[in-house]
Amino acid sequence: MQAEARSRALIIGAGISGLAAAWWLEKAGWACTIVEKSPSMREGGYIVSISGSGLETVKRMGLYEKLDEISYNFDENVVKDNGGRELLRLRYKDVHGGVDALAVCRDDLARVLANAISESVAFRFGDTVVKIEDDGTKAQATLSTGETLEADLLIGADGIRSSTRNYLCEGNKCLEDLGYTYAVYDIEGQPGLDSDCVSFNSPGHLDVLYTLRNNRVAALHIWRDDQTRLQDKQSQFDKIRHITSGSTKLVTDVISLAERNGSTPVVDRLTMVSLPNWHKGRVLLLGDAAHCLTLMSGQGAGMALASAEILGKELMSTNIVATALSQHERKLRPIIERLQQRSRKMAAMYIPKNTFMYHLRNFFLRFMPYSWIVSWHASSAKSEIDSTLS
Ligand SMILES: Cc1cc2nc3c(=O)[nH]c(=O)nc-3n(C[C@H](O)[C@H](O)[C@H](O)COP(=O)(O)OP(=O)(O)OC[C@H]3O[C@@H](n4cnc5c(N)ncnc54)[C@H](O)[C@@H]3O)c2cc1C
Secondary structure (H helix, E strand, O other), X not given: OOOOOOOEEEEEOOOHHHHHHHHHHHHOOOXXXXXXXXXXXXXXXXXXXXXXXXHHHHHHOOOHHHHHHOOEOOOEEEEEEOOOOEEEEEEHHHHHXXXXXXXXXXXXXXXXXXXXXXXXXXXXEOOOEEEEEEOOOOEEEEEOOOOEEEEOEEEEOOOOOOOHHHHOOOOOOOEEEEEEEEEEEEEEOOOOOOOOEEEEEEOOEEEEEEEEOOOEEEEEEEEEOOOOOOOOHHHHHHHHHHHOOOOOHHHHHHHHHHHHHOXXXXXXXXXXXXXXXXXXXXXXEOOHHHHOOOOOOOXXXXXXXXXXXXXXXXXXXXXXXXXXXXXXXXXXXXXHHHHHHHHHHHHHHHOOOOHHHHHHHHHHHHHOOHHHHHHHHHHHHHHHHHHHOO
Protein backbone atom coordinates (compact mmCIF):
# COMPACT_ATOMS: atom_id res chain seq x y z
CA MET A 1 0.00 0.00 0.00
CA GLN A 2 1.32 3.44 -0.88
CA ALA A 3 2.02 5.80 2.03
CA GLU A 4 -0.22 8.86 2.06
CA ALA A 5 1.65 11.95 0.82
CA ARG A 6 2.42 14.49 3.53
CA SER A 7 0.83 17.91 3.28
CA ARG A 8 3.39 20.51 2.23
CA ALA A 9 4.03 23.97 3.67
CA LEU A 10 6.15 26.63 2.06
CA ILE A 11 7.41 29.11 4.65
CA ILE A 12 8.82 32.47 3.56
CA GLY A 13 11.35 33.71 6.14
CA ALA A 14 13.72 31.92 8.52
CA GLY A 15 13.11 34.25 11.49
CA ILE A 16 11.57 33.25 14.82
CA SER A 17 8.07 32.72 13.43
CA GLY A 18 9.14 30.82 10.29
CA LEU A 19 11.45 28.46 12.19
CA ALA A 20 8.95 27.86 14.99
CA ALA A 21 6.22 27.20 12.42
CA ALA A 22 8.44 24.61 10.70
CA TRP A 23 9.01 22.89 14.06
CA TRP A 24 5.28 22.68 14.88
CA LEU A 25 4.17 21.78 11.36
CA GLU A 26 6.70 18.94 11.21
CA LYS A 27 5.21 17.71 14.47
CA ALA A 28 1.78 17.83 12.82
CA GLY A 29 3.17 15.59 10.06
CA TRP A 30 3.71 18.27 7.42
CA ALA A 31 6.71 18.55 5.11
CA CYS A 32 8.21 22.06 5.16
CA THR A 33 10.41 24.16 2.91
CA ILE A 34 11.76 27.50 4.15
CA VAL A 35 12.74 30.21 1.66
CA GLU A 36 15.00 32.87 3.22
CA LYS A 37 16.28 35.90 1.32
CA SER A 38 19.53 36.18 3.32
CA PRO A 39 22.38 33.92 2.19
CA SER A 40 22.45 32.30 5.67
CA MET A 41 20.81 32.67 9.08
CA ARG A 42 20.84 36.34 10.07
CA GLU A 43 23.55 37.12 12.65
CA GLY A 44 23.91 39.78 15.29
CA GLY A 45 21.35 41.98 16.85
CA TYR A 46 19.73 42.49 20.13
CA ILE A 47 18.33 40.85 23.22
CA VAL A 48 14.76 39.56 23.30
CA SER A 49 13.07 38.65 26.52
CA ILE A 50 10.74 35.66 26.30
CA SER A 51 8.03 35.38 28.92
CA GLY A 52 4.36 34.47 29.24
CA SER A 53 2.84 32.20 26.63
CA GLY A 54 5.95 32.36 24.39
CA LEU A 55 8.00 30.93 27.24
CA GLU A 56 5.39 28.21 27.82
CA THR A 57 5.74 27.29 24.14
CA VAL A 58 9.53 27.12 24.49
CA LYS A 59 9.07 24.71 27.40
CA ARG A 60 6.67 22.50 25.44
CA MET A 61 9.18 22.42 22.58
CA GLY A 62 11.75 21.08 25.05
CA LEU A 63 14.05 24.06 24.38
CA TYR A 64 13.95 25.80 27.75
CA GLU A 65 17.20 24.28 29.10
CA LYS A 66 19.12 25.01 25.87
CA LEU A 67 17.99 28.62 25.89
CA ASP A 68 18.55 28.98 29.61
CA GLU A 69 22.20 27.95 29.09
CA ILE A 70 22.79 30.78 26.61
CA SER A 71 20.53 33.33 28.25
CA TYR A 72 21.71 36.53 29.92
CA ASN A 73 21.20 37.17 33.58
CA PHE A 74 21.01 40.93 33.53
CA ASP A 75 21.19 42.21 37.03
CA GLU A 76 19.95 45.77 36.75
CA ASN A 77 19.11 48.59 34.41
CA VAL A 78 20.88 51.80 35.36
CA VAL A 79 18.76 54.70 34.16
CA LYS A 80 20.67 57.95 33.54
CA ASP A 81 19.87 61.36 32.15
CA ASN A 82 21.55 62.60 28.98
CA GLY A 83 24.39 64.12 31.00
CA GLY A 84 25.20 60.69 32.45
CA ARG A 85 23.80 61.43 35.93
CA GLU A 86 22.29 58.35 37.54
CA LEU A 87 18.54 58.57 38.16
CA LEU A 88 17.72 55.05 39.20
CA ARG A 89 19.11 51.52 39.48
CA LEU A 90 16.29 49.14 38.65
CA ARG A 91 17.06 45.59 39.68
CA TYR A 92 15.43 43.08 37.31
CA LYS A 93 14.67 40.62 40.05
CA ASP A 94 12.58 43.31 41.80
CA VAL A 95 10.80 44.29 38.61
CA HIS A 96 10.02 40.78 37.43
CA GLY A 97 8.71 39.87 40.86
CA GLY A 98 9.28 36.15 40.33
CA VAL A 99 7.89 36.04 36.77
CA ASP A 100 9.88 33.60 34.68
CA ALA A 101 11.60 35.15 31.63
CA LEU A 102 14.58 34.31 29.41
CA ALA A 103 16.73 37.07 27.92
CA VAL A 104 18.49 35.74 24.81
CA CYS A 105 20.07 37.18 21.69
CA ARG A 106 17.62 37.05 18.79
CA ASP A 107 20.16 35.25 16.62
CA ASP A 108 20.88 32.66 19.35
CA LEU A 109 17.15 31.96 19.63
CA ALA A 110 16.91 31.54 15.86
CA ARG A 111 19.91 29.18 15.88
CA VAL A 112 18.43 27.03 18.65
CA LEU A 113 15.16 26.79 16.70
CA ALA A 114 16.99 25.96 13.46
CA ASN A 115 18.97 23.21 15.19
CA ALA A 116 15.80 21.81 16.74
CA ILE A 117 13.89 21.39 13.50
CA SER A 118 14.19 18.14 11.71
CA GLU A 119 16.71 17.65 8.92
CA SER A 120 13.85 16.96 6.55
CA VAL A 121 12.97 20.68 6.52
CA ALA A 122 14.48 22.05 3.32
CA PHE A 123 16.13 25.47 3.45
CA ARG A 124 16.55 27.68 0.41
CA PHE A 125 18.78 30.55 1.43
CA GLY A 126 19.40 33.54 -0.80
CA ASP A 127 16.02 33.14 -2.50
CA THR A 128 12.63 34.75 -2.33
CA VAL A 129 9.10 34.41 -3.65
CA VAL A 130 8.16 36.83 -6.40
CA LYS A 131 4.63 35.63 -7.22
CA ILE A 132 1.91 33.88 -5.26
CA GLU A 133 -1.17 32.17 -6.70
CA ASP A 134 -3.85 30.06 -5.09
CA ASP A 135 -6.22 27.95 -7.17
CA GLY A 136 -8.18 26.73 -4.15
CA THR A 137 -6.57 23.30 -4.02
CA LYS A 138 -2.90 24.39 -3.87
CA ALA A 139 -0.89 27.58 -3.43
CA GLN A 140 1.81 28.17 -6.05
CA ALA A 141 4.88 30.27 -5.35
CA THR A 142 7.25 31.44 -8.06
CA LEU A 143 10.79 31.89 -6.71
CA SER A 144 13.25 34.52 -7.89
CA THR A 145 15.01 31.74 -9.80
CA GLY A 146 11.85 31.18 -11.85
CA GLU A 147 11.14 27.82 -10.24
CA THR A 148 7.57 27.18 -9.07
CA LEU A 149 6.80 25.38 -5.80
CA GLU A 150 3.39 24.04 -4.87
CA ALA A 151 2.12 23.88 -1.30
CA ASP A 152 -1.02 23.10 0.67
CA LEU A 153 -0.21 26.08 2.84
CA LEU A 154 1.99 29.09 2.13
CA ILE A 155 3.16 30.97 5.21
CA GLY A 156 4.47 34.53 5.01
CA ALA A 157 6.80 34.76 8.02
CA ASP A 158 8.82 37.49 6.36
CA GLY A 159 8.76 40.09 9.09
CA ILE A 160 7.55 43.66 9.42
CA ARG A 161 8.43 44.59 5.80
CA SER A 162 6.72 41.44 4.50
CA SER A 163 6.12 41.25 0.77
CA THR A 164 3.79 38.26 1.20
CA ARG A 165 1.46 40.69 2.98
CA ASN A 166 0.68 42.37 -0.37
CA TYR A 167 -1.31 39.25 -1.19
CA LEU A 168 -3.72 40.15 1.64
CA CYS A 169 -3.41 43.91 1.81
CA GLU A 170 -2.12 46.30 -0.84
CA GLY A 171 0.50 48.89 0.10
CA ASN A 172 0.69 50.53 3.52
CA LYS A 173 -3.00 50.49 4.45
CA CYS A 174 -2.49 48.05 7.31
CA LEU A 175 0.58 49.83 8.77
CA GLU A 176 0.34 52.14 11.76
CA ASP A 177 3.40 54.33 12.24
CA LEU A 178 3.93 55.17 15.93
CA GLY A 179 6.13 58.19 15.13
CA TYR A 180 9.53 56.78 16.19
CA THR A 181 12.59 55.40 14.44
CA TYR A 182 14.95 52.88 16.04
CA ALA A 183 18.47 51.72 15.27
CA VAL A 184 19.98 48.60 16.75
CA TYR A 185 23.45 47.09 16.27
CA ASP A 186 26.18 45.35 18.20
CA ILE A 187 29.89 46.10 18.37
CA GLU A 188 33.06 44.43 19.51
CA GLY A 189 34.75 46.18 22.43
CA GLN A 190 34.07 47.34 25.96
CA PRO A 191 33.43 51.06 26.05
CA GLY A 192 33.27 51.01 29.85
CA LEU A 193 29.69 50.41 30.95
CA ASP A 194 29.28 50.54 34.71
CA SER A 195 26.48 47.97 34.60
CA ASP A 196 25.26 45.25 32.23
CA CYS A 197 22.45 47.51 31.02
CA VAL A 198 22.53 51.30 30.99
CA SER A 199 19.90 53.56 29.48
CA PHE A 200 20.21 57.28 28.81
CA ASN A 201 17.13 59.47 28.50
CA SER A 202 16.95 62.60 26.47
CA PRO A 203 14.00 64.72 25.40
CA GLY A 204 12.68 62.88 22.35
CA HIS A 205 15.10 59.99 22.38
CA LEU A 206 16.44 57.05 24.36
CA ASP A 207 19.80 55.23 24.12
CA VAL A 208 20.26 51.80 25.68
CA LEU A 209 23.58 49.94 25.91
CA TYR A 210 23.95 46.42 27.20
CA THR A 211 26.85 44.07 27.61
CA LEU A 212 26.86 40.86 25.58
CA ARG A 213 29.21 37.89 25.80
CA ASN A 214 32.43 37.67 23.78
CA ASN A 215 33.43 41.26 24.46
CA ARG A 216 30.42 42.70 22.64
CA VAL A 217 28.02 45.52 23.42
CA ALA A 218 24.57 46.00 21.90
CA ALA A 219 23.18 49.48 21.33
CA LEU A 220 19.62 50.61 20.77
CA HIS A 221 18.63 54.18 19.93
CA ILE A 222 14.99 55.21 19.62
CA TRP A 223 13.88 58.69 18.64
CA ARG A 224 10.74 60.58 17.73
CA ASP A 225 10.84 62.02 14.26
CA ASP A 226 9.24 62.53 10.93
CA GLN A 227 9.29 59.70 8.46
CA THR A 228 12.72 60.27 6.95
CA ARG A 229 13.82 57.19 5.07
CA LEU A 230 17.43 56.31 5.87
CA GLN A 231 18.44 54.14 2.97
CA ASP A 232 22.19 53.75 3.26
CA LYS A 233 24.55 53.06 6.13
CA GLN A 234 26.20 56.47 6.00
CA SER A 235 22.91 58.39 6.28
CA GLN A 236 21.85 56.07 9.11
CA PHE A 237 25.00 56.82 11.11
CA ASP A 238 24.74 60.54 10.27
CA LYS A 239 21.23 60.55 11.70
CA ILE A 240 22.21 58.54 14.81
CA ARG A 241 25.11 60.93 15.46
CA HIS A 242 22.81 63.91 14.96
CA ILE A 243 20.11 62.75 17.39
CA THR A 244 22.68 61.76 20.03
CA SER A 245 24.81 64.90 19.66
CA GLY A 246 23.78 66.10 23.15
CA SER A 247 24.26 62.67 24.74
CA THR A 248 26.96 61.56 27.11
CA LYS A 249 30.42 60.64 25.77
CA LEU A 250 29.86 56.94 26.38
CA VAL A 251 27.02 56.90 23.86
CA THR A 252 28.93 58.88 21.24
CA ASP A 253 32.00 56.64 21.76
CA VAL A 254 29.91 53.54 21.07
CA ILE A 255 28.58 55.10 17.87
CA SER A 256 32.10 55.99 16.69
CA LEU A 257 33.26 52.45 17.50
CA ALA A 258 30.34 51.03 15.52
CA GLU A 259 31.15 53.21 12.52
CA ARG A 260 34.86 52.34 12.67
CA ASN A 261 34.17 48.60 13.02
CA GLY A 262 31.78 48.62 10.08
CA SER A 263 28.67 47.60 12.05
CA THR A 264 25.49 47.61 10.03
CA PRO A 265 22.60 48.90 12.09
CA VAL A 266 19.07 47.64 11.63
CA VAL A 267 17.12 50.86 11.24
CA ASP A 268 13.35 50.93 10.96
CA ARG A 269 10.26 52.77 12.06
CA LEU A 270 8.20 51.59 15.03
CA THR A 271 5.34 50.31 12.95
CA MET A 272 2.41 48.20 13.99
CA VAL A 273 0.65 45.92 11.56
CA SER A 274 -3.12 45.58 11.88
CA LEU A 275 -4.91 43.44 9.32
CA PRO A 276 -8.59 42.48 9.37
CA ASN A 277 -7.58 38.92 8.38
CA TRP A 278 -4.29 37.07 8.69
CA HIS A 279 -5.16 34.49 6.05
CA LYS A 280 -6.68 34.30 2.61
CA GLY A 281 -7.29 30.92 1.03
CA ARG A 282 -4.12 28.90 1.53
CA VAL A 283 -1.92 31.88 2.36
CA LEU A 284 -1.28 32.79 6.00
CA LEU A 285 0.80 35.53 7.60
CA LEU A 286 2.65 34.78 10.85
CA GLY A 287 4.63 36.83 13.37
CA ASP A 288 5.59 40.42 12.61
CA ALA A 289 4.29 40.08 9.04
CA ALA A 290 0.78 39.59 10.42
CA HIS A 291 0.73 41.68 13.58
CA CYS A 292 3.99 43.44 14.40
CA LEU A 293 3.71 44.66 18.00
CA THR A 294 6.93 46.72 17.82
CA LEU A 295 9.78 46.41 20.29
CA MET A 296 7.71 48.44 22.77
CA SER A 297 5.62 45.41 23.55
CA GLY A 298 8.55 43.10 24.41
CA GLN A 299 6.36 40.22 23.21
CA GLY A 300 6.87 40.01 19.42
CA ALA A 301 9.17 36.99 19.45
CA GLY A 302 7.20 35.36 22.26
CA MET A 303 3.95 35.71 20.34
CA ALA A 304 5.62 34.43 17.15
CA LEU A 305 6.46 31.25 19.09
CA ALA A 306 3.01 30.96 20.66
CA SER A 307 1.30 31.57 17.32
CA ALA A 308 3.32 28.79 15.65
CA GLU A 309 2.24 26.39 18.40
CA ILE A 310 -1.44 27.29 18.02
CA LEU A 311 -1.16 26.77 14.25
CA GLY A 312 0.65 23.43 14.59
CA LYS A 313 -1.92 22.13 17.05
CA GLU A 314 -4.84 23.22 14.86
CA LEU A 315 -3.27 21.39 11.91
CA MET A 316 -2.88 18.30 14.11
CA SER A 317 -6.58 18.34 14.92
CA THR A 318 -7.96 18.83 11.40
CA ASN A 319 -6.76 18.26 7.87
CA ILE A 320 -8.98 21.04 6.56
CA VAL A 321 -6.55 23.94 6.18
CA ALA A 322 -9.25 26.64 6.16
CA THR A 323 -10.63 25.43 9.48
CA ALA A 324 -7.18 25.34 11.08
CA LEU A 325 -6.39 28.89 9.89
CA SER A 326 -9.69 30.28 11.17
CA GLN A 327 -9.24 28.62 14.54
CA HIS A 328 -5.65 29.86 14.81
CA GLU A 329 -6.79 33.42 14.21
CA ARG A 330 -9.80 33.12 16.53
CA LYS A 331 -7.51 32.06 19.39
CA LEU A 332 -4.64 34.47 18.79
CA ARG A 333 -6.33 37.71 17.75
CA PRO A 334 -7.72 38.83 21.14
CA ILE A 335 -4.24 38.47 22.71
CA ILE A 336 -2.55 40.43 19.91
CA GLU A 337 -5.10 43.22 20.08
CA ARG A 338 -4.49 43.62 23.83
CA LEU A 339 -0.73 43.78 23.30
CA GLN A 340 -1.05 46.33 20.49
CA GLN A 341 -3.05 48.64 22.74
CA ARG A 342 -0.23 48.37 25.25
CA SER A 343 2.51 49.19 22.69
CA ARG A 344 0.82 52.48 21.81
CA LYS A 345 0.96 53.59 25.46
CA MET A 346 4.49 52.35 26.19
CA ALA A 347 6.17 54.35 23.42
CA ALA A 348 4.92 57.67 24.83
CA MET A 349 6.02 56.72 28.34
CA TYR A 350 9.59 55.66 27.60
CA ILE A 351 10.42 58.60 25.38
CA PRO A 352 9.25 61.91 26.86
CA LYS A 353 8.17 64.12 24.00
CA ASN A 354 9.54 67.47 25.17
CA THR A 355 11.98 69.02 27.63
CA PHE A 356 9.30 69.66 30.24
CA MET A 357 8.14 66.02 30.23
CA TYR A 358 11.78 64.91 30.26
CA HIS A 359 12.60 66.90 33.42
CA LEU A 360 9.33 65.91 35.08
CA ARG A 361 9.98 62.24 34.45
CA ASN A 362 13.59 62.46 35.65
CA PHE A 363 12.44 64.26 38.80
CA PHE A 364 10.06 61.39 39.59
CA LEU A 365 12.71 58.77 38.85
CA ARG A 366 15.18 60.45 41.21
CA PHE A 367 12.91 61.24 44.09
CA MET A 368 10.09 58.74 44.08
CA PRO A 369 10.53 55.89 46.60
CA TYR A 370 12.17 52.88 44.94
CA SER A 371 9.39 50.60 46.20
CA TRP A 372 6.75 52.64 44.31
CA ILE A 373 8.72 52.54 41.06
CA VAL A 374 9.33 48.81 41.42
CA SER A 375 5.70 48.18 42.18
CA TRP A 376 4.60 50.14 39.06
CA HIS A 377 7.09 48.22 36.86
CA ALA A 378 6.19 44.87 38.41
CA SER A 379 2.47 45.38 37.82
CA SER A 380 3.18 46.58 34.28
CA ALA A 381 5.34 43.47 33.60
CA LYS A 382 2.63 41.25 35.05
CA SER A 383 -0.11 42.88 32.99
CA GLU A 384 2.06 42.44 29.86
CA ILE A 385 2.46 38.74 30.61
CA ASP A 386 -1.19 38.31 31.53
CA SER A 387 -2.03 39.90 28.17
CA THR A 388 -0.29 37.03 26.39
CA LEU A 389 -2.39 34.40 28.10
CA SER A 390 -5.83 33.72 26.70
C1 LIG B 1 15.37 46.10 19.32
C2 LIG B 1 14.28 45.06 19.43
C3 LIG B 1 14.00 44.49 20.66
C4 LIG B 1 13.01 43.52 20.77
N1 LIG B 1 12.77 42.96 22.00
C5 LIG B 1 11.88 41.97 22.10
C6 LIG B 1 11.67 41.31 23.35
O1 LIG B 1 12.26 41.67 24.37
N2 LIG B 1 10.79 40.28 23.40
C7 LIG B 1 10.12 39.85 22.29
O2 LIG B 1 9.36 38.87 22.40
N3 LIG B 1 10.27 40.46 21.09
C8 LIG B 1 11.13 41.50 20.97
N4 LIG B 1 11.32 42.11 19.76
C9 LIG B 1 10.48 41.73 18.61
C10 LIG B 1 10.95 40.46 17.93
O3 LIG B 1 12.33 40.55 17.60
C11 LIG B 1 10.13 40.22 16.67
O4 LIG B 1 8.76 40.33 16.97
C12 LIG B 1 10.39 38.84 16.10
O5 LIG B 1 11.77 38.67 15.83
C13 LIG B 1 9.58 38.66 14.82
O6 LIG B 1 9.97 37.47 14.21
P1 LIG B 1 9.51 37.16 12.72
O7 LIG B 1 10.04 35.81 12.43
O8 LIG B 1 8.04 37.38 12.58
O9 LIG B 1 10.21 38.27 11.83
P2 LIG B 1 11.77 38.51 11.56
O10 LIG B 1 12.57 38.20 12.76
O11 LIG B 1 11.88 39.87 10.98
O12 LIG B 1 12.14 37.42 10.46
C14 LIG B 1 11.72 37.55 9.12
C15 LIG B 1 12.66 36.73 8.24
O13 LIG B 1 12.16 36.76 6.91
C16 LIG B 1 13.23 37.07 6.03
N5 LIG B 1 12.63 37.73 4.87
C17 LIG B 1 12.14 38.99 4.79
N6 LIG B 1 11.63 39.21 3.57
C18 LIG B 1 11.80 38.08 2.85
C19 LIG B 1 11.48 37.70 1.52
N7 LIG B 1 10.85 38.55 0.68
N8 LIG B 1 11.80 36.45 1.11
C20 LIG B 1 12.43 35.58 1.97
N9 LIG B 1 12.77 35.89 3.23
C21 LIG B 1 12.45 37.12 3.68
C22 LIG B 1 14.16 37.96 6.82
O14 LIG B 1 15.48 37.96 6.29
C23 LIG B 1 14.08 37.31 8.20
O15 LIG B 1 15.01 36.26 8.35
C24 LIG B 1 12.28 43.11 19.62
C25 LIG B 1 12.56 43.69 18.37
C26 LIG B 1 13.55 44.66 18.27
C27 LIG B 1 13.84 45.26 16.91
